[in-house]
Amino acid sequence: MKKHNLVSRLELVNITKQYPGCLANDNISITLMPGEIHALLGENGAGKSTLVKTIYGVVAPDKGDIIWDGKEVNIKSPSIARDLGIGMVFQHFSLFETLTVSQNIELCLSKTQLNKIGDLAARITQLSEEYGLNVNPSRYVHSLSIGERQRVEIMRCLVQSVKLLILDEPTSVLTPQEVSGLFGVLRTLSEEGCSILFISHKLHEVTEICHKATILRGGKVVETCVPNEETPASIAKMMVGDLAEQDAGYAKREGTKRAFNVENLSLPAKQPFGTSLKNINFELKSGEILGIAGVAGNGQDELMAIISGEDERNVKNSLSLGSLDIGHLHAGERRKLGMAYVPEERLGRGAVPDMSLTENTLLTHSDGFVKKGLVEWQSIKEYTSALIAKYKVKCHGEFSEAKSLSGGNLQKFIMGREIGQSPQVLICAHPTWGVDVGAALAIHQALLELRDQGAAILLISEDIDELFLLADRMAAVCDGHLSPVVRTEATNIDQIGQWMAGTFINNSSLHTQEAKA
Amino acid sequence: MDSDLIVQILFAAVKTGTPLLFIALGEVICEKSGVLNLGQEGMMLMGAVVGFLAAYGTGSAGLGVLAAMIMGCVMSLIFAVLVLHLGANQVATGLALTIFGTGLSAFIGSGVVGQTIQGFQPIAIPLLSDIPFIGKILFSHDILVYSSFAMTFALMFVVNKTRIGLTLKAVGENPHAANAIGIKVLRVRYLAVMFGGVMAGISGAYMSLVYTPMWVENMTAGRGWIALALVVFASWRVGRIMLGAYLFGLASIMHLVLQGLGWSISPNLLAMLPYVATVAVMVIISADKFKEKLLAPRALGKPFDPRQMA
DSSP states (O other): OOSSOOSOSEEEEEEEEEETTEEEEEEEEEEEOTTOEEEEEOOTTSSHHHHHHHHTTSSOOSEEEEEETTEEEOOOSHHHHHHHTEEEEOSSOOOOTTSBHHHHHHHTSOHHHHHHHOOHHHHHHHHHHHHTOOOOTTSBGGGSOHHHHHHHHHHHHHHSOOSEEEEESTTTTOOHHHHHHHHHHHHHHHHTTOEEEEEOSOHHHHHHHOSEEEEEETTEEEEEEOGGGSOHHHHHHHHHSSOOOOSOOOOOOOOOSEEEEEEEEEEOOSSTTOOOEEEEEEEEETTOEEEEEOOTTSSHHHHHHHHHTOSOOOOTTTEEETTEEOTTSOHHHHHHTTEEEEOSOTBTTTBOTTSBHHHHHHHHOHHHHEETTEEOHHHHHHHHHHHHHHTTOOSSOTTSBGGGSOHHHHHHHHHHHHHTTOOSEEEEESTTTTOOHHHHHHHHHHHHHHHHTTOEEEEEOSOHHHHHHHOSEEEEEETTEEOOOEEGGGOOHHHHHHHHTTTTSOHHHHHHHHHHO | OOHHHHHHHHHHHHHHHHHHHHHHHHHHHHHHTTOOOTTHHHHHHHHHHHHHHHHHHHSOHHHHHHHHHHHHHHHHHHHHIIIIISOOOHHHHHHHHHHHHHHHHHHHTGGGTTOBOOOOOOOOOTTGGGSTTHHHHHSSSOHHHHHHHHHHHHHHHHHHHSHHHHHHHHHHHOHHHHHHTTOOHHHHHHHHHHHHHHHHHHHHHHIIIIISSBOOTTTTTTHHHHHHHHHHHTTTOHHHHHHHHHHHHHHHHHHHHHHHTTOOOOHHHHHTHHHHHHHHHHHHHHHOHHHHHHHSOTTTTOOOOGGGOO
16 A cells, blocks of 8 residues: 555545435545545445445535546446446446356446457456456356356456456455455455455455555444454444444254255256256255255356255255155245245245235245135234334335345345244255345344254355354355265364365266266 | 249238338347337338438439338337337337328328338349259349348357357346346347337338339338237247248238139228137147146236346
């Protein structure tokens, strides 16, 4: 970080933005120096997203000034922001699924930038190797997993020469190795004089990499600190404003009887670029949380789809619930038998965006609230409001459309809805992705409570800390293979990390695979 | 069947397919930007009547085409302001535009019904038209047919090879993301809709200046609707639209051919062919979810309001 340069890269002066019913930003002032990595912290709804969108020209502030390199600027649109040298990686990715990676990146570049780069695909491959992002320029985005898409977004900013890079929770779907790779990139950029505005919920990351941090609460700046002089716990306190218990180790439990079983499950990939599942075996017991770690795109989506019944192929004799074979049943029948799911995609899979929360509750609770073919609206409404209150879902009420909720709040709602079924088996993917500290804590507690009531929980997550925190037993997936399952106390991050990289796949099984192919 | 007859049939198929080609090329660009304009028939009729009036008044078919293009563009602008600026429902507005165009064209054209004019004359392209078979089928037409060839290839290039094409697809697929990376979504959509209008105008002019050089009320006879089906049939690909237009053209003259051969099949049954083909293609496309995702513009028919970004 260059100290001698006294002109700030970006200065926000008294930025204020009022939304109907909510003051999103209240007189926020922040200064970023060239080369500074600045963390923007706060719970969901604290106003971080609004603030960065203001900087990126997506949202127009009601009041306040933006000073860029010492000059006042009016960033009316993202293209003006990009011309100034501001790049942004969004939390909800802004990629075009029907275009290739390289076309997606091309769209963000101006003609002069393109001419300077020359062969864009080659440049992407080169940057990809340089930073270890593993981005193939010719693939279509719709075939990429969430983790891969995020890497495309990061690539999109790297390809442009940026002076300020805004990252909205960039590490939430990366493996520990990828995160350290990304941090390497960020440090290099910082040394080159690029300022970085970093939004994250992972506090140890903030203390590791950021030079300064601004903490927002309720749309206001409540604190500014130097993260490496603080601990994650002290920063968390500033964020939530009270003494929230952060990551206290939870008691591990031993499961009782077998609740759900996967036996010799092999399944060819349905989609091009999908992952085939290769002879997966595991047992899930009542009263335990089984965590499955893995880098995005190693078969988690496929496993989830076949277990939930969303993938309708018949896998008779491979899936059983208790002693009942369920491999041939469809998703609804499996739900009726006491299985519940929280998919990775909240909007679209976990909830219908254009439907109200009440209607979304009804989707998976139809049994209790439909009598003689008629919907009992009054009781479903009451149930939904109770759900909203219990899980502290921030919304206007049970009539709010699912898409109007922030990611973390919608996740709390979906978790609450599924847990409310008192399932025997809960299959849950990335339950706290993009969720703030307070909400994550609530979700963790709900999961543990459900486990203690005797439910079997399968937790698929890319957040390895979360898995160590919650899971009683753990395994990892790599390229469609499942590692051995071990007790969490009996393993460590290194072993799981290695399994995520596939070291458990022994050569003999690889050979037979190749022989078959 | 002797080869002369086949050549004649195919020549007629190209001629019949040309208005479909023009209007479907306009519509596909419009739909790629995410706007469904069901007003094609209305814009085409207005183009036909204004084109005819202008050519009748000035004696110049070229000026007729120009006037039709302007008229089509004006019609599409009405649509664009309503659905893009004021956020009106695209389907309802499009239907209203068709009804409006049908009525207004009948009204302003009532004075010239039955009049004839000198339309475009065929120009055989030297050398190319001497190629046996193909020369007669493709290169002995009038200037509008040739310009439809040129337009198809130009659009194939623009859509598939240029940044304009990428931008268009981006806007039609995810307008919010497009807005976030700095593409002016509404401007792109305005231009796409206006392009659709201009093409509908030319298509109408082709009907009243070349195909049957006269004005008759409702003379486009549902071609605007066939064009909408054609876009789906071609699964939003420009190259396939050309192929599809000639196939549809062939299907719609088939009853004449078959009558000539002495077969008696009801022309009404044969007139169904383009629609049956479209339904078949839709079934084939949607059988493969993976392909379906790649083909149709995902934001088709969905309004975009930049002020609602939060």
